[in-house]
Amino acid sequence: MTHKEIDQYHALALFSGGLDSILSIKTIQEQGLKVLGLHFCSPFFGNPQKLEHWEKVYGLDLLALDVSREYVQMLCSGPEFGLGKLLNPCIDCKIFMLQKTRDLLDKYGAEFVISGEVLGQRPMSQRRDALFVILKEAGLKDLLLRPLSARHLPPTRAEREGLVDRGQLQAISGRGRKEQMALARKYNITEIPTPAGGCRLTDQESCKRYLPLLQHHRPGPEDFVLANQGRQFWCESYWMTIGRDKQDNERIQEMVRDDDYMFWLKMHPGPTGLGRNITGSPWPGKVLQSAAALVGHYSPRARKCLRKVDVTVQHKGEQTELSVWPGPDLEGLSWAEPVWDQDAARGLFAV
Structure with missing residues (x-):
């Protein structure tokens, strides 16, 4: 005491x-x-x-x-x-x-x-x-x-x-x-x-990270903490966080939950990716493929090799490997960084 x-x-x-x-x-x-x-x-x-x-x-x-x-x-x-x-x-x-x-x-x-x-x-x-x-x-x-x-x-x-x-x-x-x-x-x-x-709720750069969370999920504190980290991407209701540097990668790894998906490149230096499963259902294969390609996109070495790269995916303690072309778009899915939408924010709390 x-x-x-x-x-x-x-x-x-x-x-x-x-x-x-x-x-x-x-x-x-x-x-x-x-x-x-x-x-x-x-x-x-x-x-x-x-x-x-x-x-x-x-x-x-x-x-x-x-x-x-x-x-x-x-x-x-x-x-x-x-x-x-x-x-x-x-x-x-x-x-x-x-x-x-x-x-x-x-x-x-x-x-x-x-x-x-x-x-x-x-x-x-x-x-x-x-x-x-x-x-x-x-x-x-x-x-x-x-x-x-x-x-x-x-x-x-x-x-x-x-x-x-x-x-x-x-x-x-x-x-x-x-x-x-x-x-x-x-x-x-x-x-x-x-x-x-x-x-951070008075900062537009932070609020644009929080807005899709409020739109797609009933978030807890740990979700907002994750939203403060690294690069943020959304594809419909699928959410990815990708580290910008070693410190980001380490913080993201500390936040992983059992139902999250972790991504990292097998043969190239690059970022750690965390896919938070907010849907409650396993991610479809094409979503995992596109998320892996997104992680590869943020590795300069992977992009320069001009061939497919292997990305390790870990979920609930099990690991698989996916071979993908590095890029933000794959399988007809497009990942995008969130943007601030004043009207959408107001609509969330409309009576």
Whole structure:
């Protein structure tokens, strides 16, 4: 049991690793209060490997919490408050994290929750009306303190009862960063995180990888983790991941499940391919042939040999060899990288 599992804190905080979350915690720490930052992790966000560094550099107490399965379930069920520009359920996301934090208050003896939200900074989740919706839906009325915009918002119980001095809280609003940078200097923060939110659901390159998963499958967290790797290809409802380099190949090999198909070239250096079986039925022979040819296509040596190459296919512990011409199209089947389709994404969650 770590010290964070037994220590008591005045407040629990949402900690993303961004500057606003750092500053919100420092603002409360400055008043002599003890804060535990909760760093939520899923296939879309979170860097638990950085926690030790952040604790040392910023003088924080942090704890990583993996919420992958519950978060994916929320996303796939259709976010109640809709999506942002891409696949980002920003309002539902914030409510989700705050509810998780609320449930831990008693464990840590904490009296309130803090977050780094800034009024008017984000168009979907940080409008004034959205902040109040989040507050209500998370069940944190009077318990959620937003230190960076606190003096633009009604006082919380911690302020009214004197645990927190409202006069020492901030009145920041809008999308500018001047006031945050001034606070960073005040707290002697020299390592400034990049301003991007760090959520893959706000990144089009990532979302185009996720879209076919949502269209063809009821994905789990491990599927989204795989979708983050290597090159992605789809042929109807058949899905292939192909490594770009040795590191990719090693990661892909670590993700294989019993019903997956693994592909690698027998006589030439090249990528590892993983065919995830989301249909529940064995892949037809022509699909396996075309997938093997696709793996061969991404081996320069295989393409240059100007003849058929042998590709080993492993499935459920058994291996077979296929002789194919390297190429992205075979047996009348064409593999293609996914593309982002805004209308298709919206259609997934249409009522």
